[in-house]
Amino acid sequence: MPSTHTHRAAARAVAVAFLVTLPSAVAASPAAAAPSVQLQVVGKSAILAGPKKVTASSFTSAVGSGSKRRNCTVAAGTPLAALKASGISFGIKDFGACSRKPADSASLYVDSVRSVVGTGMEGWSYKVDNRAGTAGAADPAGPFGAGMLKPNSRVLWFWCVYDPTTYACQRNLVISSPTTAHVGKAFTVSIKACDDSNSCIAAKSVRVSLDGGQSVVTTSSGTASLTAAAAGKHVITATEASTGSPRRPDAFGESISVS
Numbered sequence: 001m002p003s004t005h006t007h008r009a010a011a012r013a014v015a016v017a018f019l020v021t022l023p024s025a026v027a028a029s030p031a032a033a034a035p036s037v038q039l040q041v042v043g044k045s046a047i048l049a050g051p052k053k054v055t056a057s058s059f060t061s062a063v064g065s066g067s068k069r070r071n072c073t074v075a076a077g078t079p080l081a082a083l084k085a086s087g088i089s090f091g092i093k094d095f096g097a098c099s100r101k102p103a104d105s106a107s108l109y110v111d112s113v114r115s116v117v118g119t120g121m122e123g124w125s126y127k128v129d130n131r132a133g134t135a136g137a138a139d140p141a142g143p144f145g146a147g148m149l150k151p152n153s154r155v156l157w158f159w160c161v162y163d164p165t166t167y168a169c170q171r172n173l174v175i176s177s178p179t180t181a182h183v184g185k186a187f188t189v190s191i192k193a194c195d196d197s198n199s200c201i202a203a204k205s206v207r208v209s210l211d212g213g214q215s216v217v218t219t220s221s222g223t224a225s226l227t228a229a230a231a232g233k234h235v236i237t238a239t240e241a242s243t244g245s246p247r248r249p250d251a252f253g254e255s256i257s258v259s
Helices: 005-015 079-085
Strands: 036-042 047-055 059-063 070-074 090-094 108-113 122-128 154-161 172-176 187-194 200-202 206-210 215-217 223-226 232-240 254-258
Touching (some): 070 079, 079 108, 079 122, 079 154, 206 223, 215 223
Antiparallel strands (some): 036 047, 122 154, 232 254
């Protein structure tokens, strides 16, 4: 859910929801150029959407019900606009008084994705380039209060299992790999697990695959060795191999050219 991880504990007291909205320091017009970003949505046990490039365009959605139902506009270049562009179904609620003015929609939060609703200490959260946002996902000031998403940013929406001892969600997986390799020659892939501030550690028990086929599980060093059998462009993926909880969100795939 749209989150301010600097006030995570207070947000949970309101609604799982990881949201205490900071004042919008940067106003974004719904007419501002919408950036193209990389988007991935990861649920409790699998990738639900992406990774794919989407355009984070402004949109208007009905929020609430009955006499409290309103049409609320979300600014372009926000994490919520990126989620909308994925085409996946989701539900939003409002902690403020949203309207057709994007500045009034800063307190919107994602309550559900594909009808899976956040509850207790679990729910939907987002990261941008491996950093947890410090503002609501619809805040026109952007995820860090410094403007809209940058082109080619990686926006990860995921099922968060909140840890009250660290005031944070579980770490997400990140791939570090060479961009080129040779047919029949092994190359090494490194997998990291990154926290809300993008501080990363070696990730063991991660299944690393080439085009979803050949797979190897990382050791305690977070590394795995792969070999490509054919030339061309391939995609390296990394997903949780452990059956423990919480499940670390899958990494964005990385391309490698093999000659």
